[in-house]
Amino acid sequence: MKSLKKAMLLFTVLFIITGFVYPMTVTLVAGLLFPDQAHGSLIVDNDNKVIGSTLIGQNFTAPDYFQSRPSASGYNAASSGGSNLGPTNPVLLELVANRTNTLRRAGITDPIPSDLVMASASGLDPHISLEAALIQVPVVAKARNLPEEKLKSLVLAESVNSPFTGDYVNVLSLNRALDEMR
Structure with missing residues (x-):
């Protein structure tokens, strides 16, 4: 009986620490140090x-915007995932x-780069390759009646270089920058 009481006490203490104290501490610290990221990078x-x-x-889908990577989940974060099609x-x-x-x-x-025709594993990838963005420049430039070089400069300014994934562009950020050009 003494061992059972010790086990229950240990279980209760660990449950409180790992179930409440630690998650709340991490959430508070993240909210203080990284407020934008902790709240979803909205x-x-x-x-x-x-x-x-x-x-x-x-x-x-409008021709005057850069197209995103296709989504197997219909861009629904609640049901993210790939199609599992071979x-x-x-x-x-x-x-x-x-x-x-x-x-x-x-x-x-x-x-056409594969990221414009194949969905990502999550179905929610907000990025396309720099190549996929640049290949769309003539279409978007024509739809917006803008010089291609000006649009290409915008794409390059919005691109990010990662040592792990190479050059990529966040499509929402690019399209917002495009709208601000007007």
Whole structure:
């Protein structure tokens, strides 16, 4: 009986420490040291209305915006995940063909980077490769009646270089910068 009391006391103490004290401490410290990241890296417009997050991809379909990476979850963070379709699956091949045809109809003639036709593992990737952004410059420039060089400069200014993933661009940030050019 004495061992059971000690075990229950130890369980209760560890439960309180690991279940409440530690998570609350980490949450408070993160909120103080990294307030933007701790609250979802939200992006607000001029009216203080939340329009997105730098961490979650959004669907842009208008020709005057840069297109995001496709999403297997419909850009729904509640149901994130890949499609689990294998590389020879006819459904996946049809999806890729349809996405490729859509980009071709929009005016992209160069070889299309895979991140414009294949969804990411999470289905919520907010980034595209620099190559995928640059290949869209002529289409967006034409739709917005802007010089291609000016748009290319904007893409390069918005790009990030990572030693792990190479050059990439956050599509929401790029499209916001594009809107601010008007």
